[in-house]
Amino acid sequence: MIRIRKSQPTPAPLPTSGARHLKKLKETQEADPPACEVAGNTLLESRDGIYNDARVKERLRADQHDKCCYCESYFSSTSYGDVEHFRPKGGYQQDTTDALHKPGYYWLAYAWSNLYFACQLCNQRFKGNYFPLANPASRARTHADSIAVEQPLLPDPATEDPASHLTFVEDAVQALDARGASCIVVFGLDRPELLKRRQERLKSLKQARFMASLDLSKPLAPAITDFLQELKLSTADAAAMVTEAQRIWDEAALDSAEFAGMTRAYFQRLANS
Numbered sequence: 001m002i003r004i005r006k007s008q009p010t011p012a013p014l015p016t017s018g019a020r021h022l023k024k025l026k027e028t029q030e031a032d033p034p035a036c037e038v039a040g041n042t043l044l045e046s047r048d049g050i051y052n053d054a055r056v057k058e059r060l061r062a063d064q065h066d067k068c069c070y071c072e073s074y075f076s077s078t079s080y081g082d083v084e085h086f087r088p089k090g091g092y093q094q095d096t097t098d099a100l101h102k103p104g105y106y107w108l109a110y111a112w113s114n115l116y117f118a119c120q121l122c123n124q125r126f127k128g129n130y131f132p133l134a135n136p137a138s139r140a141r142t143h144a145d146s147i148a149v150e151q152p153l154l155p156d157p158a159t160e161d162p163a164s165h166l167t168f169v170e171d172a173v174q175a176l177d178a179r180g181a182s183c184i185v186v187f188g189l190d191r192p193e194l195l196k197r198r199q200e201r202l203k204s205l206k207q208a209r210f211m212a213s214l215d216l217s218k219p220l221a222p223a224i225t226d227f228l229q230e231l232k233l234s235t236a237d238a239a240a241m242v243t244e245a246q247r248i249w250d251e252a253a254l255d256s257a258e259f260a261g262m263t264r265a266y267f268q269r270l271a272n273s
């Protein structure tokens with residue numbers, strides 16, 4: 001998880017169709033507040049065609065460099081992402097033992113600041129409707145309440161730096177405080193498949209770093225010359241590999257790199273450059 005810069009202006013159709021439907025949702029809630037709190041009711045259901053519009057998805061993917069907002073995995077042609085509501089729109093749960101409470105943050109269903117792009121595992125298997133607060137009594141329950149008084153246990157990546165709450169030791173994610181601990185549980189950041197992918201990424205970065213340090217402009221040690229012969233590599237081939245390794249290393253900790261949070265924690269020099 002790293003900081004995400006949301007671009008402006010708000011993409012269509014959030015300010016148009018989204019604003020129109022939001023007006024209806026507010027009117028529905030004001031007409032009968034208790035009915036909107038009944039378990040399982042669908043009175044304040046949002047329209048997924050609005051927030052799932054291709055223009056919204058494209059902008060989120062671009063702002064997030066094609067990575068999941070939580071686990072930092074790249075989306076690929078085989079793994080589709082979901083438009084994710086940071087504050088859940090349909091209902092909320094304080095913790096894993098909590099029932100689903102209605103309504104959710106329906107008034108943020110089309111709010112650009114509340115939308116991210118998440119991988120299906122982070123979104124569907126883990127985060128779901130969880131939105132834990134340090135002070136559940138201050139939770140905003142309707143559009144008349146203010147979310148500013150809430151103290152969410154999950155940092156909002158657009159307004160806070162997750163690195164203040166989470167770090168990595170090698171490929172293992174570690175909490176720096178209670179909010180970091182919530183992120184690990186709620187987003188499943190320590191799930192085995194993710195650990196394996198971070199492990200592979202770290203290994204390939206170490207190899208790139210090592211490879212990039214080779215200076216082919218100087219006479220090569222006999223062992224390296226033998227090695228190149230064994231691999232049937234010309235000096236030009238080897239030089240191209242060193243250049244490629246240097247590029248991988250140079251880009252390793254950019255916002256656009258997969259698992260940049262882990263890379264910054266492991267290679268402090270990259271974090272500070």
Ligand SMILES: [Zn+2]
Pocket residue numbers: 068069070071072073118119120121122123
């Ligand atoms: Zn994810």
